[in-house]
Amino acid sequence: MIEKKKRRPIITLTTDFGTKDSYVASMKGVIVSINPEADIIDVTHEITAGAIKEAAYLIDECRHFFPEATIHLAVVDPGVGGERRPLVVEAGGQVFVGPDNGIFWPAIDSDPAALIYHLDNPSYFLASVSSTFHGRDIFAPAAAHISMGVKPASMGTAVSEPVRLAIKAPAVEEGILKGEVTRVDHFGNIITNLRREQIEDAFKDGELPVVKIGGIVLKGFSRTYMDVPEGAATCLIGSSGFLEIVVNRGRASDLLGKEGTGPIGSICEISKASR
CATH class of the missing domain: 3.40.50.10790 (S-adenosyl-l-methionine hydroxide adenosyltransferase, N-terminal)
Incomplete structure (x- = not known):
């Protein structure tokens, strides 16, 4: 042994x-x-x-x-x-x-x-x-x-009262699931604090969700980067189980313009697509 x-x-x-x-x-x-x-x-x-x-x-x-x-x-x-x-x-x-x-x-x-x-x-x-x-x-x-x-x-x-961090905990407000951007990774992917389960719970009826962060508006989700053309943006669930905004062979953070250097804490909203 x-x-x-x-x-x-x-x-x-x-x-x-x-x-x-x-x-x-x-x-x-x-x-x-x-x-x-x-x-x-x-x-x-x-x-x-x-x-x-x-x-x-x-x-x-x-x-x-x-x-x-x-x-x-x-x-x-x-x-x-x-x-x-x-x-x-x-x-x-x-x-x-x-x-x-x-x-x-x-x-x-x-x-x-x-x-x-x-x-x-x-x-x-x-x-x-x-x-x-x-x-x-x-x-x-x-x-x-x-x-x-x-x-x-x-x-x-x-210590009974450590310093608390001001975090936008994921929550549904007036039919909109809201969270925040947690970081931008080395590849320029915008990562949020919205988990797969939270998104699935909020959109159980199968309606196509619309994701908004700053000036970025995207409809629906992809499974991989390659599901969209090169240079196109999409949403997917990343390897850690959180919603990410990505660009196939590009940097999603560039879509935020000047905010792209520091979007941490930016509000992410997911709503149902209007008919």
Whole structure:
């Protein structure tokens, strides 16, 4: 019988640091200095600078594909050094380490039993803490210590009211299913927070839905990109189960004009086609 190998602790990284500078490498160096066995997985370092909602949605989208006890370290922190608290969160069987700015709100909101702590025990920080790089000096060492078995409850005091993120939760209003744009991916696909099941529930009678985002108006859905001619836009359900607006061999985000650089939070409406 083959002996099952013990899984190394997983720490994911999500930041808006990019890869030009040494910021990400410094955080990884701190982590492996504390726990050489940590398995560090980069989610992305290309979050739009300071775009908390974009990061929150991306973390929430991918966290479900990681095993229990995964530690998600996220640093999109425009308030670094200010009044915002550093947090450790236990939710959905996983741990989240980062700023109290709403970045973990989707995970917290989905788990009524979530435990939240103000990371205020300096025993788990680096000896010297910069006022501008808590990712390296507070969050990275905290995540590494958790991966070594330290309990989040020992890292700080309980928090009852974390910062909430202003999210347009999917809802039907006057016969129109409304949600919002969560992000634009590398290919220019516009991704929303509307799930397949929500759309199917709202349009059970088989009527052809009309999708509107900004100046984009599309009728009906496709199964694949290739269902429409090259350069044409369409709607489909993407690999994560959410509604996307796409262009076959093109960038749907370009259809939003100037908004294409930052449509996060734009309202998406799905209604029945008028007869």
